[in-house]
Amino acid sequence: MKDERLKQQIRQWLFENKSDGIKLLQQLVQADSTQGNEQTAQDIVIATLQNIGLEVDVWEPDGVELINHPYFVSPRGKFQGSPNVVGIKKGNGEGRSLILNGHIDVVPAGDIEQWEHDPFSGEIIDGKLFGRGATDMKGGNVSLLLALSALQNLKVSLKGDVYFQSVIEEESGGSGTLAAILRGYKADAAIIPEPTNMKIFPKQQGSIWFKIHIKGRAAHGGTRYEGVSAIEKALIAIEHIQELEKKRNERIIDPLYKSVPIPxxxxxxxxxGGNWPSSVADYVCIEGRIGVAPEETIEAAKLEVENWLACLKQVDPWFVEHPTIVEWFGARWLPGAIDTKHEFVNKLINNYEHVLGTPPVVEASPWGTDGGLLTKVAETPTIVFGPGVTEKAHHPNEYIEIDKVFQAAEIIALTIIDWCGEN
Amino acid sequence: MKDERLKQQIRQWLFENKSDGIKLLQQLVQADSTQGNEQTAQDIVIATLQNIGLEVDVWEPDGVELINHPYFVSPRGKFQGSPNVVGIKKGNGEGRSLILNGHIDVVPAGDIEQWEHDPFSGEIIDGKLFGRGATDMKGGNVSLLLALSALQNLKVSLKGDVYFQSVIEEESGGSGTLAAILRGYKADAAIIPEPTNMKIFPKQQGSIWFKIHIKGRAAHGGTRYEGVSAIEKALIAIEHIQELEKKRNERIIDPLYKSVPIPxxxxxxxxxGGNWPSSVADYVCIEGRIGVAPEETIEAAKLEVENWLACLKQVDPWFVEHPTIVEWFGARWLPGAIDTKHEFVNKLINNYEHVLGTPPVVEASPWGTDGGLLTKVAETPTIVFGPGVTEKAHHPNEYIEIDKVFQAAEIIALTIIDWCGEN
Incomplete structure (x- = not known):
């Protein structure tokens, strides 16, 4: 983007529309959009998109293609009242397309006692807006909407298409984004403003959940030597898993992980496990998550865990006759990536430096996002970059620093123009 | 006892009354006497005592002295419909007295699916009588009743008093026996026919239950290095407790424990602990039981555990600011003992050898009984010795070998005469 005047206009527009932007974020936070309750928040998104003059596509995910897709994960199979929303800013067909993806669903507020403010108040104190979803990730969504509003209001006409996606179900494994992909949405690049503390994550690790079932043999606690404690065997299994974590992380040489203690x-x-103080426990279950490296597949990670646990019999002969059983369950996030030398990465970094005057931290993510689905299923290289406070996601007293929402909006607006091209 | 003819008569009487004895045991097993439901079984006991011509004392435990007693433990404070029963065979006042103590309460049947027979059927297969309570300890109670029946029917007149006690609440900490003690029952010795596999236990370990609360600090699983896993800290605490077990058992030099792997x-x-696969667990609770040596006090054992856990801060600095919290809860059994050189022990051993032709195994018990209360509160030296199958107590498919019920009855009958003296 050569036009310094346009850059200035975008900054100015964001400054002048700050109170409206904050109001929009507040309304979105006040609209509790936990799973199954997304309609009100999506209605606000729809109205905003219509107001800024974008074409809007609204639908409730459905159909056998979705439900039977190998990467479909959700505790529910029907999504009535839980629409996906896409706002489309059409280009003239001569530029590169871009997906701006944010999820509208939030995790439950949890223990209300631990909140200092009503989790759905959107209260503002010292430049921070509090509430469930403020950081994860309605703040990031508002950055996207502000970026698009600025471009629309400044009558910026683009060469490539921009697809703003407000999706459901990210917190339970991504069926909202998967539904958008199956509806045909893909692009030459994507950005997801999950709460990264304004770090840029060109690579995102995936993750999968496991249960490990460990057997023992019951006995009276007073003659515990006649039994086999599943709790003691669980300790051995946990130490064995800790070794696997070490081994897997020693392989990670990606410089994007160089500052991360455990990539x-x-x-x-x-x-x-166990059900009586005075009995030897005959069964223990442990549950956990394993990070999947950006370049790794879910399948390879599962296989490595299964093979590693099979080796427990070499650590302790008990496991010869009583092997642990691994169960993969619950949510699952695919790893995602964009080449760190990709032009889209450079453009985002340049615009970050332009807006904030310092180079960004560029790392690989410690958790999964819908970026994995965009990368693997839609073949859309994806960056995760957003204004939210990583540490506050899913926590009581979640908040976002309002200034960062506007900084991210400015960086993203400039990057849209750079990537899609201005007419 | 000099009278070989009487010995022979007792054996003969038991042989001739075998079917009645089995029928009594069957009726008692069929009368489900789980906590709160003891009346029907106690009615059978009362009728039996009356039938053999003993004075009977029946009462429902009650009163502030009981409830406020330092050794009172029960999940309930009222015992309506749950009487204690005592049958008294008065001596002429010139001999030593004896308590024969057995509990009438049984633990719940548990998972019915795991039973091959109805747990309250009393079914007999291959000389084994099956059912909840068969081994723990209605079989032992029937041994006592048969011994008394034999003496009564053979018109054996004793010098010392014999008190047969059918008490409630042993499985929940002994408030039935405590109530009998507070009612005034004490003696020069006692025998409790808990299921020892016919081993003689002149000493019984006590036991107490603990909960240990262990803290961590929550974090997202993807950045688990930012948190502190209460599960990892629990592992450290468990290993620390295993060291304490080693240390405590190294001190046990009592020859009664010489064949026991862990006294x-x-x-x-x-x-x-923990509540989400992808979060670092911020809390874990472990529950267990600690054996209290026959010569040790409950208070000393508690103090040693508390002091030992306080040393965790030397193992891991996390525990300096986040010490584990120990909670003593649930049931508690006092240790009990009789001097192994006590004349009552010798008499029981001699009669065992006489009846069975081999020396008995004499050991210290791996679990607590009401013998601790008899020893500590009633100052009544107590032996635990009974016909039940130790391994089947509290288990599905609990059974007792019928022959052993009669062997124990014979040994106990002879010991009563030896101890109390015959007129």
Whole structure:
């Protein structure tokens, strides 16, 4: 983009429309859009898109192609009242297309006692807007909408198409984005403003959830030596898994992970077993998530875990007759990536530097997003970059710093023009 | 006992009354006497005692002295419909007295699917009588009743008093026996025919239950290095407890424990913590039981555990700011003992050898019984010795070998005469 005057106009427009932008974010946060309750928030998105003059595509995900897709994951099979929304800014067909993808669903507020403010208040204190979804990721969505509003209001005409997507179901594995892909939406690049603390993530790790079932043999606690404690065997299994995490991470030489203590962690998040203080536990279940490297496949990661756990019998002969059983369950996020030398990455970095005056942190993500589906299913190279506070996602007292929403909007607006081309 | 003819008569009487004895055991097993439902079984006991001509004392435990007693433990505070029963065979006042103590309560049948027979059928197959409570400890109770029946029917007149006690609440910590003690029942010795596989236990370990609360710090599983896993800290705590078990057992030099791999085990029976596969667990609770040595006090054992856990901060600095919290909960069994050189022990051993032709196994028990209360509160030296199958107590398909019920009855009958003296 050569036009310094346009850059200035965009900054000016964002400055002048700050209170409207904040109001929009507040309304979106106030509209509780936990799974199954997305309609009100999506109506606000639809009205906003119509207001800024974009073509709007609204539909409830459905159909056997979606439900039977190998990457479909959701606790529900029907999405009535939970529409996807896409706003389309058509180019003249001569430029590169771009997807701007954000999810509208938020995780539950959790324990209300731990919140200092009503989680759906959208209260503002010291430049921070509080509430469930403020950071993950309605703040990022508003950055996208502000970027598009600025371009529309400044009558910027593009060569390539821009597809703004407000999708459902990211928090449960991405069936909203998958539905958008199956509806035909793909592009030459994509950006997802998940809460990265304004870091740029050209690569995103995926993740999968596992349960590991561990057997013991019951006995009275007073003669515990006559039994085999599944709790003790679980400790051995956990230590074995910790070794696998070490081994897998030693292989990660990608410079994007050089500042990350454990690039692709294995987290044991839950443990449960035994049912009586005075009995030897005959069963323990542990649950966890394993990070899948950007260049790895889900299938390869699963296979490595399964093979590794089969080796437990060499650690302890108990496992010869009583092997652990691995179950893959719940949500699953595919890893995603864009070549770090891709022109779209350069353009985003340049615009970041232009707007903020410093070089961005460029890393690989510690968690999965819908970027994996865009990369793997829609063949759309994807960057994750957004204004939200990583540490506050899914936490009580979630908030976003309002200034960053506008900074991200400015960077994204400039990048849209750079990537899609101005007429 | 000098009278070989009487010995022979007792054996003969037991042989001739075998079918009645089996029928009594069957009726008792068929009378489900889980906590709160003891009345029907106690009615059978009362009728039996009356039938053999003993004075009977029946009462429902009650009163502030019981409820406020330092060793009172029960999930309930009222015992309506759950009477204690005592049958008294008075001596002429010139001999030593004896308590014969058995509990009438049984633990729940548990998962019915795991039973091959109805748990309250009392079915007999190949000399084994099946059912909940057959082994723990209605079989032992019937041994006591048969011994008394034999003496009564053979018109054996004793010098010392004999108190047969059918008590409630042993499985929940002994408030039935405590109530009998507070009613005034104590003696010069006691025998409890809990299921010892016919081993003689002059010493019984006690046990107490603990919960240990372990803290962590939550974080997203993808950045697990930003949190502190309560599951990992629980592993450290468990290993630390395993060291304590080793240390405590190294101190046990009592020859009664020489064949026992771990005399006073610490069993971690239950673990639970974390609530999401992809979050770092911020809390884990482990539950377990610790064996209390026959010569040890409950208070000393508790203090040692608490002090030992306080040392965790030397193992891992996390515990400096986040010490584990120990909670003592649920049931509690006091340790009990009789001097192994006590005349009552010798008499029981001699009669065992006389009846069975081999020396008995004399050990210390791996679990607590009401013998701790008899020893500590009633100052009544107590032996635990009974016909039940230790491994089947509290298990599905619980059974007792019928022959052993009669062997124990004979040994106990002879020991009563030896101890209390015959007129």
């Amino acid at each position: 692709i962690p294995i987290n044991i998040g839950k443990i449960e | 006073i085990p610490i069993n971690i029976g239950k673990i639970e």
